[in-house]
Amino acid sequence: MALERESALAYASASQEDTERLGELVAPALADGDVLVLTGGLGVGKTHFTKGVARGLGDDHPVTSPTFALMAVHDGGRIPLFHFDLYRLEHAYELEDTGIFDVLGYEGACLLEWGEQFQDELTDEFLGVVIERMGETTRRITLEPHGSRAEALAQAIDDAVSQNIEGK
Template structure:
């Protein structure tokens, strides 16, 4: 089952972090997909602000991972855009980052197929002709 949301502006994308934060308060693994510049990091910024992070939120494109210690939850934001080979994920130590009090947000997760933990939620973001964005959220059912 999926849910679809239309977000007309960048501010709407940031604001969408509030309902998303409530949904992800207990952690999990979220795959974020969409073209370059579609707003994946903007959505993460809104989510982190809604979870109480007041500092800077930057894209982890070069360092691959940025971590944020929040009250009761550690959020790890991965951006695999610059990843050369999926096997490189093994060097990030992702299993060491995950526990019951962590949230893993992965941009460009398709580059890490076979090396990432399964997603609990998948968020696809698309550009629309009127410059708004369509977010499609799918909850992944564990088998």
């Protein structure tokens, strides 16, 4: 099985590699200021998706979970990628220390793990990437745009997926 397009904005991943591949297909559509909020339970594949995005942007450095650093910057690609993991953050006031307000919505592409808990403090213009665990290695990945830029981004991603994989 390979990455499949189930319907508009909904994809089926059968492996870690498929999820990374989707990230790679997302990368060319990204522009400075784009915000992706990656949603899904522990170990669902948010970091692997990010790995694919970094590779797709042309940054070959390893992507690991920035759980302890809270933020990792991958600036070896076409545009900078800011990878946040807000899992350990308990209070919204702690966001200030992560540096997120310096870049969110302005510079590079921001990918957030566990960002939905602070949705009110962050931005209301973002592309939700919802990853659901269907089985041991199967995932459904759905794009949920919020705002007009996110709508356009989701459409560009969907076009890229349609053109690059088998399926509908």
